[in-house]
Amino acid sequence: MEKIQSQFIKFHDAIRIDFDGSQPLRDKRDLVVGDLRDGLKRVFYSSYTPSFSYFNQGSYNLATGVQPILYEDYDIDVGIVFNFSKNSYRPVQVKEWVYHALNTVAARTVEIKRPCVRVQYHKNAAKWFHVDLAIYSTDNYWGNELNHIAKGFIGSSEDKKIWELSEPFKLKELLKSKITDSSDREQFRRIVRYLKRWKSYNFSSTVTGRPTGIALTACCYNLFTPQKYYVYSSYNYQYNDLKALHNVVTGMIGMFTWNNQISVKLPVQPYNDLFEKMTNNQMLSLKEKLLVLRDTLSSAWFSAVNELDPLSACVKLRKVFGHDFPIL
Template sequence: MAFAQTQFEKFHTVILLGYDENSELRDRRDTLLKDLKDRISPDAPTYSHFTQGSYALSTGVTALNGNPDMDIGLSFNCSPDDYEDPLTLKKFVSDALTRTNRTVTIRRPCVTVTYLKDGEPTHHIDLAVYSSNSDDQTQLARGRDCDPKAERVWEASEAKKLTDLINNQFKDDDSNQFRRVVRALKRWRDEKIGHKNVPSIGLTVSAYQWFSPSYDSVEGKPRDLIAIRNLVDKMLANWNGLRLVVELPVASYADLFERMTQIQMVDFKSKLESLRDALNEAEGQPDTHEACKILKKQFGDDFPVPEKTDTTKKTSAGVSTSGRSA
């Protein structure tokens, strides 16, 4: 059996994206927050900021298209009732951040700041605007300039609560494996899915619900191949008729795959089945070199393939899927 654990960990080191791995994006973030503080209208209410999305969850991956992003939440100290049109707050943010060296766009869920080099985008930062209602539930400002007033709305969205839930779901080595598995699935998605309707948060919440840590029962070493395979099996087993439905565990409780067309959903399922089969085939290989050749076809060129002469070794067959103590 070939588990290719060393290669999975090397792969993770190559694809992971976090604060320490992208100093330019981190510096841009700090500059944006300073500009916002210094230039926002005095008519705007006070606010605090927090990191959300993959940076807050430590599940970011390097972008294949070279255009990484970061998500920031801006929590304004006001009630949604104070700003019936949430676009007002988003314009405060947009006006403060507009500069000649970047483009600022008000999108429905956020304000996006994009940085360009030679006319091509290099990275972008999304700033989501929130306030809290009388029940202390955070509400997201949705709407653009071109939207009619009826479509400029406040929508329940508990980004901080979601971050806390996911970050506290697993501990220590289990948490580390969880993040490796999520990052591997994201890179697989980028390699294999030819559209943008399989969102990263959908894969992350799928793992939040169905990931089970896997270790060698003899030596206690992690087995990422088995953990990924078992998660994919769970996703396929939870297909609801023609679709996979994965709901946010916090408000707005939306189906994270709802934007996928039926054709895209069929393709998604087929690609997951191919991934499962490849993982099973790789596990059955006696040679890690051959196993990694199979895995590379799924995860892309960043997945390492060791020299054949170094990989024909006896491996332990004992695997536990319920954590180190099992």
């Protein structure tokens, strides 16, 4: 088991990316945020320009980021919180401000999407990195700050152009309260990263139907329990990532209904179903790929526990995780 665990740790070190440890990512975020501040001044042509604060969100906020594989680009998620009430402006109107403020540089394209404004950079005619700006307003209600995210785009029907109640800061707090031990949380983050790399390796980025990172994270939030094994040579317990991952994957398969449907809610506002955009066939494909992953993990687990052939186990794991999974 020690050999397999060491390979999982090497794999994790190869695929992980943390915002705090990546100056290039911080520089890219700061570039877009700075351009937005300057661009809004041009959009308004007046002494009054709406002010905003910003924060990292998504995988960089939860410390579950992974390096992109070949032909995929870096994804940076940033929350932009404007200092006005949702009743002050229409949601898509605010997104248009952001679009016009940033759509001024030839090296990037800007697109208003339903959940965000995407700023896509290119290098050598290929996608390089993109920054997704989630746009929020903030209200103070009886001393409590409420945030609403702008949903919709220009072509949306009016009922889809909404300010939706959101809790962008609460998910990290929930994770800390649920998994109180910091080392256990590190194992949780490793499991999320393994699943994200599995997703990237097994689902094409050019087609719809692959699970989102937040959907996989929510599954781990619901299913993860810390797993360890006893090391007789050192008389202590070590983390067992293979078993923890196997348990989560098995739990995900068990969440499918008899007709191969899966539904997982975001554990904070707006509590939306994170698989709702997947079709029946896409959900079935997800289940089939999860079954392959589970069986591969089971086979590797059998080899590791019985110390039969750790090399063979690593070869099998590489088939589901890609070439970043090391061979003994």
